[in-house]
Amino acid sequence: MQEEVKVPSLGESIVSGVITQWHVNNGSQVNKGDLLYELETDKITSEGLADFSGVIEILAADGDEVKIGQVIAKIETDVEASVPQEAPVETTEPEMDTAESPSAQDILDKADTLKQSPAVERLAAETGIDPDTLEGTGKGGRVTKGDMLSAAEGEQPRIIPEDLVSPNPPIIPQPPEPEPQPEPIPLKEEAPRQEIVPVKTQFETEERTSRSKMTPLRRKIAERLVSAQNNAAILSTFNEVDMSPVMRLRKEMQDDFVASHGIKLGFMSFFVKAVVSALKAVPQINAQIDGEEIVQNHFFDIGVAVGTPKGLIVPVIRNCDKLSFPEIEKQIIHYAERAKDGKIGIEDLQGGVFTISNGGVYGSLLSTPIINPPQSGILGMHNIQERPIAENGQVVIRPMMYLALSYDHRIVDGKEAVTFLINIKKSIENPSRLMFGL
Amino acid sequence: MSETNDQFDLVVIGSGPGGYVAAIRAAQLGFKTALVEKDAYLGGTCLNVGCIPSKALLHSTEQYAFLNEEAEHHGIEVSQLKINVEQLMSRKSSVVESMRNGVAQLVSARNITVIKGHATLLEPGKIKIFQKEAPIEIAATHTIIATGSAPIELPFLPFDGEKIVSSTDAIKFEKVPESMIVVGGGAIGLELGSVWNRLGSKVTVVEFLPQIAAGADLDVSKTVERIFKKQGLDIHTNTKVLEGVVHESSVTLRAEKNGQPVEFNAEKVLVSVGRKPYSESLGLETVGIETDDRGRILVDDHFKTNVAGIYAIGDVTPGPMLAHKAEEEGVALVEQLATGVGHINYDVIPNVIYTDPEIASVGLTEEEAREKHGDVKVGKFNVAGNGRAIATGHNQGLVKVISDAKTDQLLGIHIIASGASEMIASAVAHMEYGGSAEDIARTVHAHPTISESIKEAALAVDGRAIHAVR
Numbered sequence: 001m002q003e004e005v006k007v008p009s010l011g012e013s014i015v016s017g018v019i020t021q022w023h024v025n026n027g028s029q030v031n032k033g034d035l036l037y038e039l040e041t042d043k044i045t046s047e048g049l050a051d052f053s054g055v056i057e058i059l060a061a062d063g064d065e066v067k068i069g070q071v072i073a074k075i076e077t078d079v080e081a082s083v084p085q086e087a088p089v090e091t092t093e094p095e096m097d098t099a100e101s102p103s104a105q106d107i108l109d110k111a112d113t114l115k116q117s118p119a120v121e122r123l124a125a126e127t128g129i130d131p132d133t134l135e136g137t138g139k140g141g142r143v144t145k146g147d148m149l150s151a152a153e154g155e156q157p158r159i160i161p162e163d164l165v166s167p168n169p170p171i172i173p174q175p176p177e178p179e180p181q182p183e184p185i186p187l188k189e190e191a192p193r194q195e196i197v198p199v200k201t202q203f204e205t206e207e208r209t210s211r212s213k214m215t216p217l218r219r220k221i222a223e224r225l226v227s228a229q230n231n232a233a234i235l236s237t238f239n240e241v242d243m244s245p246v247m248r249l250r251k252e253m254q255d256d257f258v259a260s261h262g263i264k265l266g267f268m269s270f271f272v273k274a275v276v277s278a279l280k281a282v283p284q285i286n287a288q289i290d291g292e293e294i295v296q297n298h299f300f301d302i303g304v305a306v307g308t309p310k311g312l313i314v315p316v317i318r319n320c321d322k323l324s325f326p327e328i329e330k331q332i333i334h335y336a337e338r339a340k341d342g343k344i345g346i347e348d349l350q351g352g353v354f355t356i357s358n359g360g361v362y363g364s365l366l367s368t369p370i371i372n373p374p375q376s377g378i379l380g381m382h383n384i385q386e387r388p389i390a391e392n393g394q395v396v397i398r399p400m401m402y403l404a405l406s407y408d409h410r411i412v413d414g415k416e417a418v419t420f421l422i423n424i425k426k427s428i429e430n431p432s433r434l435m436f437g438l
Numbered sequence: 439m440s441e442t443n444d445q446f447d448l449v450v451i452g453s454g455p456g457g458y459v460a461a462i463r464a465a466q467l468g469f470k471t472a473l474v475e476k477d478a479y480l481g482g483t484c485l486n487v488g489c490i491p492s493k494a495l496l497h498s499t500e501q502y503a504f505l506n507e508e509a510e511h512h513g514i515e516v517s518q519l520k521i522n523v524e525q526l527m528s529r530k531s532s533v534v535e536s537m538r539n540g541v542a543q544l545v546s547a548r549n550i551t552v553i554k555g556h557a558t559l560l561e562p563g564k565i566k567i568f569q570k571e572a573p574i575e576i577a578a579t580h581t582i583i584a585t586g587s588a589p590i591e592l593p594f595l596p597f598d599g600e601k602i603v604s605s606t607d608a609i610k611f612e613k614v615p616e617s618m619i620v621v622g623g624g625a626i627g628l629e630l631g632s633v634w635n636r637l638g639s640k641v642t643v644v645e646f647l648p649q650i651a652a653g654a655d656l657d658v659s660k661t662v663e664r665i666f667k668k669q670g671l672d673i674h675t676n677t678k679v680l681e682g683v684v685h686e687s688s689v690t691l692r693a694e695k696n697g698q699p700v701e702f703n704a705e706k707v708l709v710s711v712g713r714k715p716y717s718e719s720l721g722l723e724t725v726g727i728e729t730d731d732r733g734r735i736l737v738d739d740h741f742k743t744n745v746a747g748i749y750a751i752g753d754v755t756p757g758p759m760l761a762h763k764a765e766e767e768g769v770a771l772v773e774q775l776a777t778g779v780g781h782i783n784y785d786v787i788p789n790v791i792y793t794d795p796e797i798a799s800v801g802l803t804e805e806e807a808r809e810k811h812g813d814v815k816v817g818k819f820n821v822a823g824n825g826r827a828i829a830t831g832h833n834q835g836l837v838k839v840i841s842d843a844k845t846d847q848l849l850g851i852h853i854i855a856s857g858a859s860e861m862i863a864s865a866v867a868h869m870e871y872g873g874s875a876e877d878i879a880r881t882v883h884a885h886p887t888i889s890e891s892i893k894e895a896a897l898a899v900d901g902r903a904i905h906a907v908r
Contacts, residue, residue, distance in 0.1 A: 117873055118880030119846065138872025139783075145874035146845025 003052045005073035007039065007066050016067045017041035018133075018215070019060055026058040030075065037072070038342070040215060045342040052077050065133045116143060123148040129213075221312065228373045233409035236368040236380075237417045241425045243384050243399040246270050249431055261326040267381075268304065269328040271356055273434045274427035275379060276300045276321045279354060280437075282420040284412050285377040286353050294411060303352035303372065304332060307361075308339045314372060315344055316352040360384065366402045376411050379424065380404035444551075446472045448775070449565055449578035451557045451720070454482020456752030456764030457584035458541055463769045465548035467776040472551040472576060474567055479538045480545060480552065482586050483753075484761040487606040490537050492629055494530040495609060496792050499636040503794070506636075508831060521637050523613050530609065559721035562747045566721075580747055580775055583727075583735060584768065585720060587713035587753035592621070595682040601689050601706055602682070605630060608708045615639050617704035619691055621679055623650035625791040627710035628666070632793050635670055642672040642702055644679055644693060646711075651791060655803035655852045657818070661836050662797055662854055669794075674700070682707065715754040730756065740780075741771045763787050786869045790859040795821075795835045798862035801850035801869055804840050813843035817875060817898030819891045821855050823905045826886035832856030835888075837895040839875050846874035846899070853892065861889050875899040 007017065017039045024030050024037075034050045050056075054077035060066050116124065116131050120143050124131050129151050136143035214222070228234065250265050257265040279286040279300060287296045300321040303314035315335040317328060338344050355372045358381040369380040380403065387400045405421045412420075427433050447469040450457045458480055461473040479486055505516050545552060555569035559581070566575050589604035591597055597604050608630045614637045620627040623645035635641040643650065643666075649659035650666070650673060667673055677695040691702045715734045722729060727743045727750075728736045735750040737743055743750055749771055752764030766782045774780030791797040801807075807814045821827045821835030835855035841848050851865035868878055878896035883889050897903045 117871070117877045119874045119876035122876070122880065136872075139870055142871055144845070144847060144872035145876060146842070146847045146872075149845055 001077045003054070003075045003077055004071045005036065005048070005050070005056075005075060007068050007070050007072060008046075008048070009068050016065055018065050019062055019072065020045070020215075021062055022058060024056055024058075026056065028056060030054065030056045039066070047342065050075065054078070061130075063130055063133065117145065119145040120148050123152065127152045133213075224373065225370055228370050232371060232373060232376075234368075234371055234406055235409045235414070235417070236404050236406040237414070237421055238366070238405075239403045239421045239425050241401050241403055241428045242389070243267075243401050243428070245429055246431055247399060257326070261329070263326065263329050263333055265325065266329055266332070268332055268356070268358070269325040270428060270431060270434070271379070271381060271424070272302055272304070272317065272320050272323075272328050273325070274424045275302055275354060275356060277427050277434060277438065278420045278423035280321075281423050282416045284416045285407060285420050287411055288353075288374040288376050289408070289411050290374065297353045299353065301352050303349075303355040303375075304335070305355060305357040306336060306339050308342075313339060313344055313349060314352065314355055315339065315348045316350065354378070356381065358382075360401065366404065368404055369406045371406050371408055376408040377417075377420070378406050379421075380406065444472070444574075445577045446470050446551070446579070448472070448580045448582065448772070449474060449557075449576060450582045450584055450768075451565070452482060452584035452586055452716075452752075452754075453480040453541070453545075453552075454584060454586045454752065454764065455484050455761040456586070456768045457482065457582070458545060459765045460582055460584060460751065460768030460772050461550050462544060462548050463772040464775075465550050467772060469580075469772070469776070471548075472553055472578070473545060474553045474555065474557040474565070476554070476556040478554070480541045481538055483588075485537050485541065486534060487609060489761055491530050491534050491609045492605070492626075492633070493792060494533040495526065495633045496629060496794075498526050498529065499633050500794055503636040512831075521614065523611070523637075527610060527612070556719065558719065559725045559727075559748070562725055562745050578747075580749065582741075582768070582771065583717075583720065583743075583748065583750040583754055584752050584764065585716040585754050586764075587759055588716050589709070590712045590714045592679070592682075592709055592711065595621075595679070595691075595707065595709060597709065598684070601684055603706060603708055605708070605710055608634075608706075611706075615705040617641070617688075618706045618708060619644060619689070619702050619704040620708045620710060621691070622646075622709065622711035623673065623675070624652055624710060624712070625789075627708065628662075628791055628793050630708055630710065631671055632666075632669070640672070640704070641670070642704065643674065644677045644691070644702065645673070645675045646678050648676050650675060651797060653789075653803075654797065654799060655838060655850070656805060657836065657838055658797060658799065658803075658852045658854055662793070662795075665795065665834050665854070666793070674702075713753065713759055717754055740774055741767060757784070758787065758789065760787065760789065783870060786866055788862045788866050790862065792859060795832065795854050795856050796858035797852075797854050798858035799850065799852040800862055800866050801848065802840065803850060803852070804838070807840045807849040811842050811849060814849060815841050815843050815846070815875070815899045817841075817895045817900070817903065819895035819898055819903055819906060821888065821891050823894070824886070824888055824891045826888050826890070827855070829886065830856065830888075832888065835891070837891040839878065839892070839895040839899050841875040841899050846876055848873050848875060848878070851892065851895075855888050855891060857888055861892060864889065865892060 020038045020040045022037045023035045030036065030050045031053045032050050035047055036050050037048045039046050039048060052075045054075040057074045057076065059074065060072040066072055120131050123129065123145065129148060131143040131148060134143050134147050134151050135141070137147055138144040246267060254265055283296060287294050299319065301316050301318045302320045303316045305312055305314045317323070317331045320328065335344065335348065352372070352375060354375055355378040357369045357378060359367050360381050360383040364382050365385065366382055367380050369378045371378045382402045384399045384401045386397050388395050389398050389400065403421060403424060405417055407417045448464045449472045450461045451474045453473050453475040458473060461471050464471045477486070484490060502521055505519050509516050553567055555567040558566045558568070560566050560575070563578055563581065564575060565578060565581065566573055589606065595602050599607050605626045614634060617640040618634050620631040620641060620643045623643045627643060628651065631641045631643055649656065650663050651659045663673055674695055677693050677700065679691050679693045681692050683690045688703055688705055689707045691707065693700050693702065714732065717729055717733045717735055722735070725745050725748065727745050727748060730736055734756045735743055735754050737750050737755050741749045741751055751767035751771055753759040757763060770780035770782045786800055788798060788800040802810065804814070804816055817839045819837045821837065822833045827833040827835070832855070837855065838852040839848070840850040848869045851869070853861055855861060875896045878893055881893065883893045894903045894905055898906060
């Protein structure tokens with residue numbers, strides 16, 4: 001029996017993705033449950049597992065754009081892998097053979113499907129651009145030389161393998177730990193560290209510049225950021241907050257909290273709760289423009305930006321008004337772990353009313369976040385720094401954090417934005433307010 | 439069939455290349471189809487008095503011209519060479535006849551009802567056909583008008599079939615006229631002018647525009663003018679015929695060349711200034727079908743006239759009057775009626791003039807390309823540098839390839855060469871698929887063939903033609 005491996009449905013808005021990597025070689029034996037490939041879409045990255053055991057015939061190459069439902073491989077369930085017979089007994093490095101054969105086979109397979117014009121083939125060879133990934137303007141969607149040239153204008157030879165290129169700004173050295181660094185979302189600790197790898201690679205290449213194709217995720221990020229900037233009147237307001245009360249509270253409660261809930265009490269739950277309180281006080285921020293209408297949200301689903309090796313994603317914590325501190329912390333950890341494994345689903349990213357972004361984990365002192373449309377506000381958290389401040393006529397040293405609120409000025413007035421941010425400041429500087437719904 | 443009210447899915451009026459092809463395609467797609475033809479034979483102008491007979495004459499006379507002018511150079515000595523016009527015409531007629539039979543066979547094999555007679559639209563879906571016997575009426579769900587075109591007459595020089603003739607007459611002269619004036623240096627004039635020139639007639643071509651082969655790329659028309667003049671055609675461009683005086687055995691044309699009065703005298707005058715749509719007495723006014731000021735039936739992108747259920751294709755509609763255009767339109771229209779989809783790429787319709795050398799082109803001229811695309815690249819190759827052309831003695835000609843400077847996409851290809859009519863097909867195919875000049879340059883062409891000239895011209899687009907000194 002020959003079973004087909006199809007790209008699974010990943011949510012209604014996703015129609016295609018790019019196979020970033022095959023984990024098996026063409027013609028090799030796979031077992032049910034084996035990891036076959038990684039698929040990246042503009043929203044999520046997912047993994048495909050084998051549903052059958054048998055010999056796999058791979059029909060789509062690494063980097064191919066594939067559609068949902070497309071057959072990307074076949075698994076022959078009746079035969080055993082023929083590799084042992086093919087491989088000469090005395091092959092000293094069988095692994096190299098198997099590692100190289102699939103790509104050559106892939107090229108042959110592709111040649112069978114649609115012959116490209118000679119000029120297109122030359123450009124494909126020279127630039128490394130796979131014509132199959134382009135939308136052809138020629139007859140029947142054929143890729144023309146012009147298509148290749150315009151693709152090449154944006155993306156010259158692929159010198160760096162795609163998975164080594166980080167979509168995030170490459171160099172953000174971890175700042176020397178200022179004493180009370182907020183405990184970051186677990187994943188974020190890892191993200192920047194992973195990103196150092198490509199940076200190093202880039203510096204090591206001989207070329208002064210090098211180019212690579214944008215991944216669908218990065219392209220989507222770029223699109224959304226520009227669209228947010230173009231379509232909303234984004235303005236930012238700033239404040240600063242004394243973190244010592246929250247830090248004191250965490251210190252006092254940490255042992256009991258861990259003992260009772262099995263996880264640590266972080267900063268994020270405070271900010272999520274503070275945002276809920278502020279959204280209740282200033283409902284305009286929990287509203288959004290839809291065409292000619294204003295949609296007022298009466299729920300509190302809050303997105304928490306999480307850096308991943310592939311880019312920033314914003315999973316949404318539902319009904320934060322009804323969640324306890326430990327429940328919020330658990331959700332954040334849950335998402336962070338899923339993100340690390342590339343298992344965030346599209347439904348995890350949808351429907352938030354407000355976003356919290358913590359640039360502080362990377363050491364940012366101050367920034368103006370861009371809102372996540374159609375939301376109307378985003379809170380930027382930053383680095384905690386000990387700074388001298390005046391308190392009751394005295395200069396004292398306090399762990400301070402700058403807060404930024406970017407908001408859509410079309411729907412939120414300045415007064416409301418400032419009130420919102422001051423409300424958060426009050427909640428963080430006096431967390432007991434959160435207990436009383438103030 | 440019964441005498442009245444026969445009902446058809448599709449009635450095609452006119453059995454030229456547009457009409458009979460549409461009828462066959464419709465029958466293939468399961469339409470109950472009728473084909474109406476007013477003439478005795480199917481096939482229309484093209485088959486009976488146009489493309490096919492003229493190609494027969496062109497081929498025969500080309501052989502004659504070779505024997506007459508070049509054979510000796512090849513070591514072929516011919517004595518007492520003479521032309522037998524009767525046999526020439528008889529062969530031409532047998533060619534036409536075999537084509538007529540072929541079309542009739544194809545049509546009958548598809549169970550298409552052929553009705554000989556003149557069709558007039560009575561109302562949408564109802565057609566009256568005047569025959570030798572009593573007229574009949576038929577009904578049609580869809581009606582295609584494919585009535586083609588007829589030669590244009592000059593008002594001061596009416597056709598008399600003897601001295602003032604149209605192309606229809608010029609393919610059936612019984613003897614070689616001593617001299618002939620061709621008014622209009624387009625495809626028809628140049629082809630028939632060549633035919634009689636080869637047979638010894640003194641041929642003068644009078645063209646109103648600054649160039650012959652109007653619509654051709656300027657390089658092309660300049661080159662062929664030089665070649666044709668060498669062959670003995672007396673070509674006068676920028677010359678406007680004002681009046682004609684018909685004498686006992688000749689005609690005098692008074693004309694103005696670059697503002698100066700000139701006179702031409704000849705035994706016969708071929709008026710080939712173009713063709714007009716054949717749209718009279720079809721009942722267009724009765725059903726209210728709109729035409730333009732030149733009598734062409736106005737249609738939308740889907741060949742629909744302004745009257746529901748009535749369509750028009752080919753020469754009777756605006757656009758180039760070419761058999762292959764009409765054929766494609768017939769197929770596209772019928773497929774559209776059957777499936778909802780049918781498409782023609784009007785940007786890549788080839789055009790051929792069957793002189794020696796032949797002139798074939800597709801796409802834009804250099805002038806048009808510069809106007810529409812701004813920056814373009816042009817590659818030219820002189821056929822004199824082609825091995826096969828030299829070997830066969832067909833070394834006059836030029837190939838010109840025009841591509842977009844940025845994308846290298848082919849915009850136009852122009853060929854003057856022996857066999858250009860066959861060579862153009864590969865150019866059309868490249869362009870149809872969005873090909874670039876480089877695509878042609880990287881496509882293997884058999885050696886030695888004159889077709890290699892296309893490849894060389896494509897290479898020349900990037901300044902890297904192999905067999906050219908630059």
